[in-house]
Every structure is written in structure tokens, then in C-alpha cells.
Amino acid sequence: MEYVLQTNVLCKKYQKFTALDNLTMHIPKGAIYGFIGKNGAGKTTLIRLLCGLQQPTSGELSLYGTLHSQPQIQNARKRIGAVVETPSIYLDMTAEENLRQQFQILGLPSYREISGLLQLVGLQDTGKKKAKHFSLGMRQRLGIAIALCGNPDFLILDEPVNGLDPQGIIEIRELILKLNRERQITFLISSHILDELAKLATHYGFIDHGHMLKELTADELNAICRxxxxxxxxxxxxxxxxxxxxxxxxxxxxxxxxxxxxxxxxxxxxxxxxxxxxxxxxxxxxxxxxxxxxxxxxxxxxxx
Incomplete structure (x- = not known):
């Protein structure tokens, strides 16, 4: 099986505090991986390590078969898009202006893909409306569009439906399923709304005190929970x-x-x-x- 992410006895320590404790996990290519744990369990720490914002204390982290200690890991990280906590958007800009800004940051030479991205996330008709006037669901979809700049095939979403109304939750769910189905994008989704996550996930990882308690597929969980x-x-x-x-x-x-x-x-x-x-x-x-x-x-x- 081909894996987008693998960790092996991964540890991250902050002085006397252990945030990740021998964490071993596997995210198969094409999966929607539900990452479940209490606040402080180590989910955000793992996301920081994945994005290169911090380095492990010990153990191994592998993206697309490239170890975090290898120079090629920077190329592997270019295949990642992330929306962590709240979407990083400019509220005084339109949806199109936000995407143009992200294209400039990434050094992408052409804006031709912007209209397609806006249509993909359902924001093609927002025109000159600024993001500060968007609903929470629209802002979340714009955040996902920004994360999709550069055509990543691995998206990390931290609490993607937190605070959304029922319609907004449905829209985000359908967008995730569409991206997974049509673009074969692999997802790592951290969420506390477990009933919603159960409608999406193909795989699960349960973390507690920085340690992986259990990994299983949706089919295995359904067999247990029938x-x-x-x-x-x-x-x-x-x-x-x-x-x-x-x-x-x-x-x-x-x-x-x-x-x-x-x-x-x-x-x-x-x-x-x-x-x-x-x-x-x-x-x-x-x-x-x-x-x-x-x-x-x-x-x-x-x-x-």
C-alpha cells in the first residue's frame, strides 16, 4: 500500500513535557483520515511537524516516502495544503484577490487557475464582495481554495466545520468528498464533531497523550459499531x-x-x-x- 504519511515512534518534547510519545501512524494515499483526540492530545503538534514549523525530538516522519531528515522533504511539503484553526484570509480583499495574493506568495506565474478554484469551492459569484462580509462557511471554503493553490494532493484540515451552521457543514462535507473523489486528494482531518467526521472518514486514528491508541478503517469501525x-x-x-x-x-x-x-x-x-x-x-x-x-x-x- 502507498502511504502519503508515515510516522515511526515519533516524539516531540518541550523541556519536561512530551507532546508526542512514540507516535506511529499511517495515512494511505487517497484516504480521508479522521484524526481524533482530546485538546492537548498532540494533534496540533503533529500538524506543525508535518508542515515543517517544528522538528521532531526523535523518531521518523515520512511524506511520500521521504524522511523528514532528507533534503528532499521540502519538495514533499510542497504537495501539502493546510487550513489550521482559522482560514488565513485577508478580510478586506475579495475571494479572487485572496487567491491572487496566494499565487504571488507561492511564485506561481499565471492566474489562469483562479476562476476554476473559485468555481470548485462555490465562490465564483462573489464578485467584489469582500471576505469580511462572507459567512463562516464561505470563509472556510475560501480557506480551502487558498490551500489548494499550487495543486497539492494532501490537505490538512483542523476543525473544518467548527462554528458552522447546518448548511455550512453540508457544504464543507460535500466539498471534501468532491475533492477526494475527483482530484484524489488525501485528507487529514482533525475534528471534535465526531458524528460529522463519521460521514466522511475512510480511516481513523485515535490519539491520547501523544500516543496512538488505535488505527482502523471505516469498514473495521462499522463492523465494531454495527x-x-x-x-x-x-x-x-x-x-x-x-x-x-x-x-x-x-x-x-x-x-x-x-x-x-x-x-x-x-x-x-x-x-x-x-x-x-x-x-x-x-x-x-x-x-x-x-x-x-x-x-x-x-x-x-x-x-x-
Whole structure:
């Protein structure tokens, strides 16, 4: 598998404080990687290291197969665009003027791509309207357009929907999915809004106290978080026979309990079990979400 970013036992220390503690992570090319952790977990520190604003204390960081210690890392970083915390925009400029300014900063010789970028993020009709009069969602989309100057194929977004209204959240979500699908841009997204992140991410990384707790794909998370009914009965052997005949997926947990991975008609199940001389004692339905998975992973200490 080809990776845009890999770290291996990456550490960053500030005197006596360890911000990153042997962090090992992998972002595959084309992924939308949800980076999840509490404030102070080390997410921003990693972003600073990726962008070259700081250097690791120890360990390895690799972008497109180039180690951070190699001179070629500067060329690899040119393939990164980032919107960290709030978009870096000039409020007294129009959307087009902001992009022209970024093109000048990057030393790009032509402005021909600006109209296409404005159309891509849905700001083609803003005309002479200055950014200070934009909604928060429009400013966020302009920030993404600025990050796209120079055609990067790896975008880092820090809290991209923070403070947005529902329509703004939808617009940013659709833009991210469009860029990922049509331009094959890889994303690293740090967000506290986990329900929204679950609608986007193809991969997840859970960080706590600078250490990677778990990495998994969206499919793996969905398998863990799928809807489940836990039943307690007097005889799981009888339950097993009934569920097998019904063609339902299940897992026997003990002599009296089992998990059923399907929507079942409880009254019908109870009647069928009764014919097998088995009593249905209790039923508990649970459907774990990304948020509840995260809370369980960090031990319930969830303070965003």
C-alpha cells in the first residue's frame, strides 16, 4: 500500500513535557483520515511537524516516502495544503484577490487557475464582495481554495466545520468528498464533531497523550459499531438452533447470553423459543457510535 504519511515512534518534547510519545501512524494515499483526540492530545503538534514549523525530538516522519531528515522533504511539503484553526484570509480583499495574493506568495506565474478554484469551492459569484462580509462557511471554503493553490494532493484540515451552521457543514462535507473523489486528494482531518467526521472518514486514528491508541478503517469501525441485540435466555443451545433456522447472524457469549446482529421480531422470537422450551429473559439493544467507541477507547475520560 502507498502511504502519503508515515510516522515511526515519533516524539516531540518541550523541556519536561512530551507532546508526542512514540507516535506511529499511517495515512494511505487517497484516504480521508479522521484524526481524533482530546485538546492537548498532540494533534496540533503533529500538524506543525508535518508542515515543517517544528522538528521532531526523535523518531521518523515520512511524506511520500521521504524522511523528514532528507533534503528532499521540502519538495514533499510542497504537495501539502493546510487550513489550521482559522482560514488565513485577508478580510478586506475579495475571494479572487485572496487567491491572487496566494499565487504571488507561492511564485506561481499565471492566474489562469483562479476562476476554476473559485468555481470548485462555490465562490465564483462573489464578485467584489469582500471576505469580511462572507459567512463562516464561505470563509472556510475560501480557506480551502487558498490551500489548494499550487495543486497539492494532501490537505490538512483542523476543525473544518467548527462554528458552522447546518448548511455550512453540508457544504464543507460535500466539498471534501468532491475533492477526494475527483482530484484524489488525501485528507487529514482533525475534528471534535465526531458524528460529522463519521460521514466522511475512510480511516481513523485515535490519539491520547501523544500516543496512538488505535488505527482502523471505516469498514473495521462499522463492523465494531454495527447494531446489535444482546439477549438473555435459559438455554443458548435452543437459541442457537432457532437463530440458525432463521438465517440470522449471532454470537453465543455464554450459557445464557448471545448477541444477535439483525432486526428480529422479539415477540415472534419469544414464541419460537418457547416451543423449544427456552425462555427469553431480557433483551438489550445497543448501537455503538464513533463517539461512544472513542469514549470507551480512552477509558471514558472524554472532555472536548
Amino acid at each position: 447494531k446489535c441485540i444482546t439477549v438473555t435466555v435459559t438455554d443458548t443451545k435452543a437459541l442457537s438452533r432457532v437463530l440458525t433456522e432463521m438465517g440470522v447472524e449471532y454470537k453465543i457469549l455464554s450459557d445464557t447470553t448471545a448477541d444477535i446482529y439483525a432486526d428480529v421480531h422479539i415477540s415472534r422470537l419469544a414464541l419460537t423459543l418457547d416451543r423449544e422450551h427456552c425462555e427469553l429473559i431480557s433483551v438489550h439493544e445497543h448501537d455503538e457510535s464513533l463517539e461512544s467507541y472513542y469514549v470507551n477507547l480512552v477509558g471514558g475520560d472524554h472532555h472536548e
